[in-house]
Amino acid sequence: MLTRNHAKSSIRRSVPVLAVTAMLACSLCYAGSKPTKEKGEFRTNDLVEIVTLDPTIMLDIRYATSNNFTGKALYPEARAFLQREAALALVRVNAKIKKYGYGILVYDAYRPWSVTKKLWQITPQNKKMYVAKPKVGSRHNRGCAIDVSLYDLVTGKPMKMICEYDDMTERAHICYRGGTIDQQKLKYLLIIAMNEEGFMPFSREWWHFDYKGWKRYPVSDMPFSEL
Ligand SMILES: [Zn+2]
Incomplete structure (x- = not known):
């Protein structure tokens, strides 16, 4: 149930996770050609294309277009994969x-x-807290992070959220109190629904979520064409 009390308790439970995530986001330059090798046991990659499990999940893969903060297409294909348990x-x-x-x-x-x-x-130096440092990689590299929003089932159009994707201002922060009441409701509907299924929100980006157990999967560099 997506009750108001549940909303409060879900957000409260996530606070330590949010603090750690925010700390991990700050870093220095990295010029290596590979991520730092991590120690320990990892699960085998089981990346699955999301729309093969549910074609009603809509895609707007911004990094496959120039409609992103870099102004460049960074992916050759507009496709979305997650580790199977996260995709389910x-x-x-x-x-x-x-x-x-x-x-x-x-x-x-x-x-x-x-x-x-x-x-x-x-990314400019003063915005680097919004991107993962290559030395450790991103949870997106592990197939356990996802950037999502909502669309209207009747019109098929994206909902107007509190700010645009990759807005690198305080409007993107979960705790931002501006915008309309409807936009605040949409933000918390998304956060609570995701949190109930094991996705932890990120304090600086309302659209970003990490799936529980992300540490068990390795940082990968496989292109979409090999998945
Ligand atoms: Zn993200």
């Missing part, structure tokens, strides 16, 4: 929000590591 959780979110009249719209999902490196190089 997203399907459950999509089913859940249908009763409110919305569907899930995906801006980005699995991102090859080399694209994370390009993003880092392109």
Whole structure:
């Protein structure tokens, strides 16, 4: 149930995660051609194309177009992959929000590591807290992070959220209190529905979510064409 009390408790539970995530976002330059090798056991990649599980999940893969903050297309194809358990959780979110009249719209999902490196190089110094440092890679590189919004099931059009995707201002912060009441409601509907299925929100970007257990998957650089 997406009750007001649940909303408060879900957000409260996420606070330590949000703080750690925000700290991880700050970093220094990295010129290596590969991410730092991590120690430990990792699960085998099981990346699945989201729309093969649920074709009613809509795609607007911004990094496959010039309609993103870099002004350049960084992906050769507009496709979205996630680790299977995360993809199945997203399907459950999509089913859940249908009763409110919305569907899930995906801006980005699995991102090859080399694209994370390009993003880092392109992003101005004063905005680097919004992008992952290549040395450690992004949770998107693990196939366990996703950038999503909502679309209207009747019109098929994206909902007007509190700000645009990749808006690098405080309007993107979860705690931003501006915008209209309807926009605030949409933001929290998305956050609560995602959180109930195991996706942790990120304090600086209302659209970004990390799936639980993301550390168990390795940083990958496989292109979409090899998945
Ligand atoms: Zn993201």
